[in-house]
Amino acid sequence: MRDYKKDIPEVLEIMEEEVGSISHSQPVPESSFEKYRGTLPDALLLIWEKV
Numbered sequence: 001m002r003d004y005k006k007d008i009p010e011v012l013e014i015m016e017e018e019v020g021s022i023s024h025s026q027p028v029p030e031s032s033f034e035k036y037r038g039t040l041p042d043a044l045l046l047i048w049e050k051v
Contacts, residue, residue, distance in 0.1 A: 004042060004043040004046050005046060007043070008047055008050050011043075011047060012047065012050065022051055033048070033049060
């Protein structure tokens, strides 16, 4: 199984190059991540948690 955690810095760098830097983020409770686990890809959830 792929370790997506090691890819996060590179993915965030690519996203910043493509769409610009993050201008706003809002903390969300852990329950929000759990709600979407199994629906969204784990890699996307890891990035969401990071930003």
